[in-house]
Amino acid sequence: MASIQGNWADAYRDKWKWDKTTWGTHCVDCYPSNCPYHVYVRDGRVIREEPAGDFQTIEPGVPDMNPAGCQKGASWSQMLYGKERVLHPLRRAGERGEGRWERISWDEALTDIADAMLDAIEESGVESIVRIGTPAEGGTQSMALSGGVLDRIGVTSTDVQSEINDFNPGLYATFGRFDPAASNDDWFHSDLLLIWANNPAYSAIPFYHYVAEARYNGAEVVTIAPDYNPSAIHGDYFVPVRIGSDAALALSMCRVIVDEGLVNESFVREQTDLALLVRTDNARFLRQCDLEEGGSESIFHLFDQHSGRIVEAPRTLDLGALAPALDGSFRATLADGVEVEVAPAFTHLRHRLEDYSPEDASVMCGVHPENIRELARKVASRRTHILLGWTTGKAYHGDLMERSMCLLLALTGNWGKQGAGIRSWAVGMFDGQFILRDKPRSGQEATREIVAGQQAMIDAMLAEDPTATKEIIIAEMSYAGALPINAVPSAFFWYHHCGYREAWNNAGWGDPSMKRTFDEYVDEAVEKGWWQGSATQAAQAPPRVLFEIGGNLLRRQRGGQRMLLEHLWPKLRMIVSVDWRMSTTGLHSDIVLPAAQHYEKPNFPYTTPDVMNLTFSDRAVEPQGESRSEWQITLALAKKLTERAKARDLVEIRNGNGERVRLDRLYEEISFDGALADDDAVIDEIIRDSAVMGTIPADTTLESLREKGWVRFIDWGLSPMALAQASDLSPNETHSPFRWQTEKKEPFPTLTRRAQFYIDHEWFLEAGEELPVHKEAPAQGGDHPFQITSGHPRWSVNSMNSTSSIILGTIRGEPVAHINDGDAAARGIENGQSMRVFNDLASVVVQARVTPAVQPGQLVMYNGFEPYQFKGWQDFSNVEPGMVKWLHLAGGYGHLRYRALHWQPVPIDRAVRVDIERAS
Amino acid sequence: MGTITESKRQLAWVFDLNKCIGCQTCSVACKVLWPQQDPGTEQMWWMTVNTKPGRGTPRDWEAMGGGYDAHGKLVLGKVPTPEEIGGGWDFNYDEVLRGGRGSDVHLHKTSGAKSWGMNWDEDEGAGEFPNAYYFYLPRLCNHCTRPACVEACPKDAIFKREEDGLVLRDEDRCEGAQRCSSACPYKKIYFNSARGVSQHCIGCFPRIEQRVAPACVRQCPGRAAFIGFLDDEDSAVAKLVKKWKVALPLHPESGTEPNVYYVPPLSPAPLREDGSFDESGDRIPPSYLESLFGPGVHAVLKSLRAELDKKRRGLDSEVLDTLILYRWKDALGHLDRDPAEIVWN
Incomplete structure (x- = not known):
């Protein structure tokens, strides 16, 4: 076989050899992750990794998902041994952020932390301990297991959704779920892919191929973006939109569809x-309570063309023999005998769309009227999937953009079938990790009891309302705070403790259509009880101890460094960072605890419908230095907390709800008397529990996954985002969400039980946003000529890989911002030179990348770089005011209520205004 | 001077530029696998991806000469300088993370090239907004049928492997004269100053000997990379290069007869002055593509468009089905073994 000989050739052959392989995968935050890798180990060292490439064909005629990986995955092993690794517990020996450390023992570190926690509890209550709701590395260890002790004693956890803001408020307002997540192979079924506010060539590297392959299969690919981004280059059409004008474009396409008679009326009647009927006098839906004393507020009405009468709308999507009118004006007699005019919401929509003729919209969005018409006709005639990214949710009026996109799909019948729909993200199905804390004892018998209890509760609630669905019931439980996710919406924490109140009240940076101050809206929202106890809880407890486990708050938070270091940090007596690498947050912490890296512990990334597999990552090598898995850190902290609590005779405390929490048996409770103290034991327990819960095959165990590496899910389980998929989980079909709506006529979990485009909440009416509308982005940061757009970088999963020396070698080795060539020339800035980016808030220096691919007036700053990669550590978060949209404080309305990971104010960073000059 | 021998069979790579997303997974997979981080290899990237149009790696390599002239005579060109190759950076991690100087210091390069790297002009391209244009071009040693490096080597250290045509270097024999680098028109040869030898892509020959595809191909998440024997009619490579002739070599005028082929890039319709789509216009100037892939590129693009049209009309297209790659392993030709199956003694 080996025809060539010589030492040199043998050296290469030898270089490739290994002792053993284990299964490995990485963090979820590149989304959807779950790429199965083989990790190659030699002489006790991980030498490299490579995709397993062993996915089978799911649906005949659809390409398989292999090989699934990327350049970050291909160099994860390099970070294992990188210089950014933290290998020992460290205590700050200088000022915060100085980078001067004292190496201490685990015992010392945990003692310091436990004492600080107990001080805070005694002084200000356990809610003064804050766990930042970070997606961290998005794994079972760092998310589900690391919370063991903190969640149990009732610390304040900020909601991960607002921390990261990968929320799609417009999808949520429309569907009562923000998270349709087709499996990536479903893109192949599309006839028209609209890559909109998204750059999958960067953000979905393992699965972008389905776009290219759908195109080869006959689909057309259209990219709608301000800049000619790397996903646009392989499309058929590039539609450059003015920044922030996407709603105008979508609404104009809707207008064309309505004008040209292309509306799929039966779909609109049934699904939306x-x-x-909406009352003309007050713009509110005609409700049962309008028509009869004591009537329901959530029964709505249609005009049935067959009977010529106003009838109650069914609480499911099954219209039976009804033929609801979409147009017309009708009379209804109210309970008090007064007669009012009512008209279908569609009539109001027609009126709204009058403002969006292609010619008018062209002025708003910069797209040629004929292009708008052509696009509209394409959408109306083809199976269309909007490949939405997570940029819209980070735009001030991103909810309006999303609602407009959903409307476009509604008018054309484009959801609930393969190859159609709109995309966000979802996690779920690996349900064992969610019930661990609720189990009275270890073992699967306890799991079966819990499952039976849950089923009985669901059955009882379904018996009460047979038109409901399991999803609706779980959502209701979540609204009531009954699910084991202990979160408060971050916005209130920021408002009260982090200095954002001033920015949010800055009229110049907020929505010009706001009729009152931000403060007034906050007060009203709290007064009306729209935010339950969560708002007051955050307001009352002064933050004293902060945990950031695997995340990087000071990189991630909009406006974060400036705001948090100035306002929050001085209030904190102890800041703990748990991480395998030294982040900017780590540098500003009091204690850094070294976590095991991905190849040093058994773990799973969060699981998603995009891939539909449970993907195992094993301990290829022992944790380096003194690093430990998050589970071991949790258990050690539990032990220490009990020991120190006993020493000060504080064995029982009260949490924010006034419930008693005992501190004297934390380790025993969390580890099930030591039965699950071992990493393998707890991971095996979660796997077996998931099997009992029916989401993975019954014979799945840690051992079977060590053998096979991954397993396809067989059912959704009970987590909200999984149920939101609302389609059968088929073993041999791609997954397309919402098929239970189109095929089984199951209701949406909204107020009206339908895809809801008309929102008659008083604040939405006040805002003029009862129907989708285009609004210009406010001048966040001041009146300056450039707008910053951002996005997930190609080269890093958030900041995780941004300091990897090998990855830095594939870019310019430092942060760059992309500026249009004409803009750069006008300012005397040459490619590679430093430029100063500034606004009313701050000034940042960054290297310029000059390119005609960027729109004039746009500055693209891909996120992910550590602040400490910028001069003076001044990164782009410094020029972001970190606004939230006031309207998202609305509540008390059907699905517009807070539940963990869903409806809440989320931070904005798109279209921040800056000016730019050449840096001296 | 070395002598070029004819190989019995020839392995070839195909990169589909309509699927390549410039992610650098091939580059990183190669860099991590082979000794490209040892002393003397800091600047080496045997595999690279560059944005085109662009100056590439090494910087302005296309103007450095090499290959054969119209009479088939070897032409010696320039040997790229370390600054032109770029990169080779180390960073001040300890100073920033543990140095106690706070924000007075930030993470920055402490060594290597000043103003170039292997992917310095990423995503820049050319043209004028909104009609900017660019695409990605992955490059490795072309394992040429007529390798200029072999002919140029004064020590006869470079040879074509008989059974698969890989162009390999006997590193025990190489003395680092760098005439290979001067002769290579693609400038994919690097000099290891620590060892005093030149190095280039080894075609992952140890993997190929075990029937495992090269790392650049096997790790390509865009499913843009294909490998196989050109005379294996069942291989995707043979179909694309020989049967349907939709893959072309880069700079065929170099005369070295490369064995890395490219499916040339289509691009979105450009916009007219008034902003409407110009369906029949070319966003990427055809003359630019011709300068890269030769005059044959026009026919290939025409044929790809015709095939796309067929698919859109619901007809079959074998070419596009091959590029779709329903079964990923079909990209790997006979090299479809899972490396993790191998147990070394």
């Missing part, structure tokens, strides 16, 4: 609220 557009046939529901």
